[in-house]
Amino acid sequence: MTETIIGHRTTRVDGELKLTGKADYTSDHNLPNQAYGYPVPSTIACGKLLELDIDEARQAPGVIEIVHRGNFPQLQPSDNNPACGTAARLYRSPSTMAEQNKVGEVRLPFEDDGIHYEGQYIALVVADTFEHARAAARLVKARYEVHEAVPGLFSTDDEGEEAGDEAVSRGDPAGAYETAPVKLDQTYTIAMETHMAMEMHASIATWEDDRLTIYESTQGVVFQRNALAQIFGIPPEKVTVIAHYIGSGFGSKLFMWPHAVMTAVASRMVGRPVKTVLSRQQNFCNAGNRPASRQHVRMAADRDGKLLSIRHDSQNETSFIDSYTESIGSGTPRAYACDNVSVSQRRVQVNHGTPTSMRAPGEVSGSVALEIAMDELAIELGMDPLELRRKNFAERDPTADLPWSGNHLRECWDDASRRFGWEKRNPEIGSMRDGHEIIGWGMADATWEAMRSHCKARVELRADGKVQVACGTQDIGTGTYTIVAQTAAELTGVPLSRIEVKLGDSMLPAGPLSGGSMATATVLPAVAGATRDVIEQLKQIAIADGAPFAGKEADSLEFKNGELSDGSRSVSFVDILNAVPRGMVEGEASAAPGDEQDKFSFRSFGAHFVEIRWDPGISRLRVSRVVSTIDIGRAINPLTAKNQVEGAIVMGMGMGMFEETEYDPAGNIYNNNYADYVVPVHADIPDIEVELLDNPDYNFNEFGARGVGEIGITGMAAAISNAVYHATGKRIRDMPIKIADLID
Ligand code: MOS
Numbered sequence: 001m002t003e004t005i006i007g008h009r010t011t012r013v014d015g016e017l018k019l020t021g022k023a024d025y026t027s028d029h030n031l032p033n034q035a036y037g038y039p040v041p042s043t044i045a046c047g048k049l050l051e052l053d054i055d056e057a058r059q060a061p062g063v064i065e066i067v068h069r070g071n072f073p074q075l076q077p078s079d080n081n082p083a084c085g086t087a088a089r090l091y092r093s094p095s096t097m098a099e100q101n102k103v104g105e106v107r108l109p110f111e112d113d114g115i116h117y118e119g120q121y122i123a124l125v126v127a128d129t130f131e132h133a134r135a136a137a138r139l140v141k142a143r144y145e146v147h148e149a150v151p152g153l154f155s156t157d158d159e160g161e162e163a164g165d166e167a168v169s170r171g172d173p174a175g176a177y178e179t180a181p182v183k184l185d186q187t188y189t190i191a192m193e194t195h196m197a198m199e200m201h202a203s204i205a206t207w208e209d210d211r212l213t214i215y216e217s218t219q220g221v222v223f224q225r226n227a228l229a230q231i232f233g234i235p236p237e238k239v240t241v242i243a244h245y246i247g248s249g250f251g252s253k254l255f256m257w258p259h260a261v262m263t264a265v266a267s268r269m270v271g272r273p274v275k276t277v278l279s280r281q282q283n284f285c286n287a288g289n290r291p292a293s294r295q296h297v298r299m300a301a302d303r304d305g306k307l308l309s310i311r312h313d314s315q316n317e318t319s320f321i322d323s324y325t326e327s328i329g330s331g332t333p334r335a336y337a338c339d340n341v342s343v344s345q346r347r348v349q350v351n352h353g354t355p356t357s358m359r360a361p362g363e364v365s366g367s368v369a370l371e372i373a374m375d376e377l378a379i380e381l382g383m384d385p386l387e388l389r390r391k392n393f394a395e396r397d398p399t400a401d402l403p404w405s406g407n408h409l410r411e412c413w414d415d416a417s418r419r420f421g422w423e424k425r426n427p428e429i430g431s432m433r434d435g436h437e438i439i440g441w442g443m444a445d446a447t448w449e450a451m452r453s454h455c456k457a458r459v460e461l462r463a464d465g466k467v468q469v470a471c472g473t474q475d476i477g478t479g480t481y482t483i484v485a486q487t488a489a490e491l492t493g494v495p496l497s498r499i500e501v502k503l504g505d506s507m508l509p510a511g512p513l514s515g516g517s518m519a520t521a522t523v524l525p526a527v528a529g530a531t532r533d534v535i536e537q538l539k540q541i542a543i544a545d546g547a548p549f550a551g552k553e554a555d556s557l558e559f560k561n562g563e564l565s566d567g568s569r570s571v572s573f574v575d576i577l578n579a580v581p582r583g584m585v586e587g588e589a590s591a592a593p594g595d596e597q598d599k600f601s602f603r604s605f606g607a608h609f610v611e612i613r614w615d616p617g618i619s620r621l622r623v624s625r626v627v628s629t630i631d632i633g634r635a636i637n638p639l640t641a642k643n644q645v646e647g648a649i650v651m652g653m654g655m656g657m658f659e660e661t662e663y664d665p666a667g668n669i670y671n672n673n674y675a676d677y678v679v680p681v682h683a684d685i686p687d688i689e690v691e692l693l694d695n696p697d698y699n700f701n702e703f704g705a706r707g708v709g710e711i712g713i714t715g716m717a718a719a720i721s722n723a724v725y726h727a728t729g730k731r732i733r734d735m736p737i738k739i740a741d742l743i744d
Contacts, residue, residue, distance in 0.1 A: 005490045006703065007694075009639035013485045013496060014245070014475070023245040026202040026217040027277045034204070035064055037266050037276035038133035039259060040123040040140045041285060042115045045351040045667025046149035046320075049113045049122055049142060057125060057139035062132030066140070067266045068123040069110035075261070077111075078103045078227045097454050097522075098510035101226035104255040104288055105354045107321045108231070109262045115144065116320045117353045118668045119285025124262045126270055130277075149351040149667030152192065153292040153317045160315050160348035163325040168333050168399070171340030173298075176309035180300030184377050188369035190717075190735040191660035192292040192317065194284050195358055196679050199247020201287050203263040206273035213240040216260055219253040220513040222472050225506035227256045228264065241506040246476040246514075250651070251357035252288045253476070254515045259286065284672040288356030289661060291317035291326055295369035305381050305391045307338040312370065318347040322354040327362035331447055331714075332370055333399045334603065336392035351667040357515060359651055360448055360710035364717075368655070368735055371444035371718030376731065384427065385722065386417060386443055397601030405600035405699040406706075408631040409445065412607040415691055416629035417443070420609035429729040437613040439624075440727025444610075444715035446630060450602035450697070450706035451518035454592045456509035457526035459488060459534045462584040463577040467494050469530070470502040473511030473523050478709055479640030480519055486637060487524050487703075491531040493561035509588065517604075517707035520636060522591070525701050529589025535559045537585045542576045600699050604706050606630030608649070610719040611686075614727045619739050623653055623720060626688045630711055633697035634704035645690045645712035652716020653680045657736050 017023040042049070054066045078101050109121055123140050127133035150156050177183065197217075204215040212232065218224050221241040229236040246253065259276055267274040278287065293316045300309040314328035329343030360367075378385035393410060396403050417423070425441045426432055432439040457471040469488045475481045485499040492499075502508060512522045539554040541547060542564050548571045549557060549564065556566055563570040577585065596602075611625035626649055635641035658678040662671045671677045690712075696704025717735050724742070725731050732741050 005486045005496065006636055007634060010482055010486055010637050011639065012479055013482045013501065025199055025245045025247055026204065026215045026243060027200070029204050029215045031204060031206055031273035034273040034275050035126050035128060035270055036130040036133045037263050037274045038125045038130070038137040039121045039262065039276065039282060040125060040137045041119040041282060042122050043118070044115055044144050044146050045118040047115050047147040048145040049115055050145055051143040052122060053141040054123065057136040060132065060136035060139055062128040063125060063136045064128065065126040065266065065270050066123055067126065067262060067269060072110045073265060075108050075231050076233055077106055077108055078230050097222055097512045099226065100223050101230055102223060102255050103227045104257045104356050105322060109258040117285060117351050119282060119353065121258060121262060121286065124266055126266050126274055150349065151663040151665055151667040152350050152352065153294060153315065153348055154189065156348060156350065158348050160346035163345040163347055166325060166327055166329070166345035167343065169342040170333065173309045173311045173340040173342045176340040177298055177300045177311070180308045181303055182301045182377065182380055184297070184299045184373055184380060186297055186373060186376065186733060188295045188297065188372060188733045190293045190365050190368055190655070192352065193290040193358060193655065193659045194661045194677060195250040195252035195288060196674070196677065197248040197250060197252060200278050200280065200283055201253065201257060201259060202277040203260040204273060204275040205264040205267040207268050210234055211238045212264055213242070214260060214264060215242045217246050217253055218243045219246065219249040219474065219476050219515050220255070221474055221504060221506040222510045223513060224256045224260065231261060232264065239506065243474050243504040246474060248477045250359045251361060251515060254357055254513055257287050280674060281672045284661065284669050285353050289353065290358035290361070291324065291355035293326060293328055293365050295328060297369050297373045299373050299377055301377055301381065305383050305388045307336055307392045309340040310338050311342045312366065313344045315346045315348055317350045317352060317355060319352055319354040320349045323347060324355045326355065326365060328366040331363040331366050334394065334397055335370060335445070335447065337394040337398060338392065359648065360713045363448060364714045367444065367714040368717050371715050372721050372733060375442065375722040375725065386413060386422060389413070389445060400601050402599065402601040405602045406631070406633060406695050406697045407603070407605055408693050408695050409605035411693055412605055412629040412631055415693070416607045416609050416627050419689060420627040422609060430727060436617050437615045438727040440612045440614065440723035440725070442610050442719045442722025442726055444608050444719035444722060446606035446608055446711050446715040448517055448604050448711035448714055450521065450604055450700060451516045452521040452593045452701065453512045453518055454590070455511050455522045455526035456588065456590045457523065457530040458509050458586055458588045459527065459530040460584045460586045461534055461538055461573045461577070463574055463582065465574045466498050466500050467492055468500040468502060469527055470508045471511040471523055471527065472506055472508035473519055474504040474514050476514040478514065478644055479637060480514065480523065482640060483520060483636040484523060484527055487527045488531055491528060517709040517711065520705050520707050521701050524636065524703050524705065525591035526589050528702060529591050530587045533589050534585060534587025537587050538564065538573055538576060541580055541582065541585055548576055548579050596699050602700055602706065604630065604632045604711050606711055608715050608719040610723045612720060612723040612727060614724070614742065619743055621657070621724070621739060621742060624686045626686060628712065629691045629693065631693040631695055632708045632711065633700060633706040634694060635692050635708065636703060636705050638692060641692055641708045642690050644708045646688050648710065648712025649688050649716055650680050650685055652713040653684065653720065655713070655735055656717030656720035660736055
């Protein structure tokens with residue numbers, strides 16, 4: 001009997017490698033004769049680079065070369081950069097993943113003398129050791145013309161530019177609002193956040209004639225291969241991007257940043273491999289961020305709580321060199337049944353590095369405003385906030401007039417509220433106490449679009465008994481190695497220990513970005529297709545003259561538990577390959593979404609219930625309990641899937657209570673390190689009780705999986721803010737919530 005592996009808690013197949021330090025992350029690689037790059041950052045945020053004095057640095061010990069505007073080659077900028085925040089549009093674009101080449105910052109390094117944000121690279125020092133490169137980088141002198149910086153969204157009156165393609169409108173939201181009996185009109189803000197991946201961005205580049213190989217901590221080896229090919233004007237086959245293990249990315253590693261281009265140029269200039277590992281400080285400037293945002297929500301309901309109108313108008317920061325759009329209101333038109341809805345988005349240029357996707361980009365920001373607004377409206381109506389949501393459940397996708405493929409939000413509400421004990425909530429502000437502490441209970445919905453894209457995969461059955469699966473996607477720490485191995489194990493009946501998974505190499509069959517929570521739904525169908533193909537190939541080999549099933553029909557054979565059988569006799573694939581003899585047989589497949597998108601709306605839903613404790617005596621705020629129920633279709637591996645939701649909940653706590661990239665008036669970041677940029681640590685993290693419902697979504701793919709990486713962060717900050725209101729009566733609309741906001 002083939003063991004069912006899919007859907008079971010499976011420990012990570014790469015767990016031992018990680019625990020023993022053998023998993024090779026980018027900066028673990030060292031190539032023979034390698035030199036080291038160290039970037040020189042601009043110390044101003046806005047202005048012009050008038051003069052670069054590299055003489056002293058050039059003479060410093062170990063310095064091999066200094067790459068700068070004066071000696072930088074002419075390159076070709078990447079041309080496929082949709083100004084799309086969530087990247088959802090990119091994922092849905094008709095071209096395959098194999099052809100995408102979006103980059104994080106379109107401007108090529110040193111392209112002109114403009115300085116657009118603090119930390120923008122003005123040079124790269126290349127030396128024989130990291131320490132020499134860093135020491136010499138400090139000797140590079142720059143003279144600037146300093147212009148007044150726009151240090152952030154909240155310090156400018158600029159209304160920004162309308163992102164027209166984000167606008168949504170249905171019904172008559174303004175008219176419905178005017179005549180409605182119950183109204184809300186509030187503004188919400190979220191501070192800029194920076195992805196705090198444990199592993200720094202890093203590139204190690206090496207050239208062999210006109211062939212470039214680059215080790216990169218990336219969420220998209222294929223995207224980066226294509227981008228480098230275009231920028232350097234070489235065919236994609238001549239670029240290899242390798243990322244075997246990634247110490248998370250959260251979006252900051254989806255699209256290539258300038259350090260990779262600089263490093264590849266440096267390597268070509270010095271004729272040696274060059275390794276550049278960004279410092280944490282540089283990670284803050286040049287590798288994306290979640291832009292600060294301001295959201296204006298106007299909402300109206302009738303006296304029974306039926307929503308009559310929602311207007312959600314947002315602004316996000318972008319840089320002066322890009323037009324990054326955060327699709328903040330994109331979830332709003334689908335969140336609740338409401339006939340009159342409008343959404344708009346503007347982007348405001350500030351002197352920050354270009355923003356990029358950060359876990360649940362857009363929708364998570366939108367969920368802060370929308371889900372706090374729902375709580376405010378419930379208070380206004382004198383209704384339980386969960387009841388208000390129930391009243392406005394959308395039976396179909398209101399934007400597309402399509403049925404949901406699977407919307408189990410009501411079961412999420414039921415399950416999570418029951419486990420949390422929501423019915424024991426006393427709605428009166430500050431009424432629930434435990435000793436010194438005031439307890440607050442709040443809730444919010446979670447939601448994320450289910451996306452699927454194109455993928456190729458290859459599977460080999462080998463005479464040594466191994467099954468090797470290969471795909472040019474990557475595992476950013478989420479467990480992709482494990483679920484790919486589970487899939488091959490289930491479909492071949494070969495035990496997990498004999499499945500080898502190759503990912504993180506652009507020479508492998510092109511796979512997707514690890515982003516948008518779409519890798520699972522995208523990759524597994526291709527792996528399954530390739531597995532079926534290799535079984536078919538094996539049958540053909542097995543029925544050839546002299547082979548174990550010579551003369552039989554391929555269709556009469558069945559493959560199970562690693563063996564072919566004709567009903568009376570079973571022969572293992574190893575014996576078949578040895579009999580022929582052959583070292584291996586391989587199968588390949590492509591998989592892509594079909595027309596199901598025209599028939600169903602694919603989204604995932606969930607609910608968070610949060611308890612906070614406010615101790616007014618010592619002004620201490622703590623999240624003390626989180627109970628969440630999420631429906632993601634089928635979890636391929638409930639162990640790693642739950643882990644994703646828990647991690648996202650922790651990140652949502654960061655958004656709600658801690659995280660903020662802070663700029664001084666000159667546009668310089670002053671908390672650009674792990675000590676001052678506060679993220680939740682173990683002491684901040686309470687019991688997190690996550691349940692995943694199991695409602696396989698077979699409309700989406702044969703495994704019924706919709707993806708799980710991002711949904712957990714949506715709604716979390718709002719649920720915390722709602723709980724804080726319940727405890728303290730203070731309605732905090734600006735994230736992160738600060739203790740100062742709670743002190744009278
Ligand atoms: Mo995710 S922000 O798509 O890495």
